[in-house]
Amino acid sequence: MARVAIIGLGAAARNIHFPAYARFRSRLNVVGGCDPDPAAQAFARERWKLPFVCDGPRELIEKTRPDIVSVCAPPTLHREHAILALAAGCHVFCEKPLAENLEQADEIIDVSEKTQRLVVVNNQFPYMKIHSAAKQLVGGQEFGRLLYLHAWQIFHPTQATEAEWRGKLQRRLCFEFGIHVFELIRFFFDANPVRMFAHMPTPGHATGYDIINVVTVDFADGRAASIVLNRLSKGPERYLDVRLDGEFASIHTSIGGRIELKTGIRARDRRPFVEWRFAQGGQAVLQVGNRSRVIARDPINPFAEATAVHFGNFLNAIQTGSIPPGDARDNRRTLAMVAAAYDSARLGRAVEMSEYQKTRVSQ
16 A cells, blocks of 8 residues: 655645545555644644644655655745655655746656656646546547647636735746646647747736736647636636637537526527536537537546546556656646746747757656
């Protein structure tokens, strides 16, 4: 049975990691956690019955001797905590993003390969049911080849969402959320882009961080993707919507519960219609003209459910000695897209991805 220790007992651990790990009671034992916040420590003791809780990661690793360390601390500490765990002989399951920049990511990869310990990043969105179901149709007779992807978010910042480290990030949207969309783009296209262009205006705001990201992504074969992340709109919130356009059909995925009843008359053929949709955590809908059907739904906490799938793959890879999905070397390609997007916005031009995909760590 694998022994797991958790660095950082905040929202990610409470809402995602603990519920995900609860699915593996026969395969792992959560032996402890650490956090400098006494309230977070108390919650972990009382709610999750952790047998050992302390302030710092070094004491946690020394006292609990885990096989796996889950890094759920703020991104500024990911490099430090991952390398500490690797040096102690532990595998690492790290919250996204892997590191603050590509140089730190290369350092983590280097230590991972020298210690022969795995590092996997929890970019879990591909493992949501709605996205895995959509991917199964891509390339098939019903959908055809994926030609274009568009993703969008409308999010209202509040005092709660901007608390602690998130509100201090100057490069906020792409770094903290857009990285999930970049991972989905690589997942659906099954390829790495060759070019990116990003525009990050701050109209009427002096926030110190980006509030709108408009990004286009080009692939070598002419296919493309686009992203709009909007934290300015006062309209209805949409956590993440993705539209996949294929040769024969489209797929619309959405994260965020919804209840919809639509009635009306279709303009082209003047025929009336009624549509009813209900989803707790997300849904994927296959669309061909005016015809549509739901192909998958996610539960109310899709993040924990998807993390459980991703973590299960990680456990299997440890046991078999194989390379798991989302390992550090692969995830660096997603982090490279974040770096390229911010450079593109700063330079005011498109950037070629070839320079960002080079790693100083040899294969």
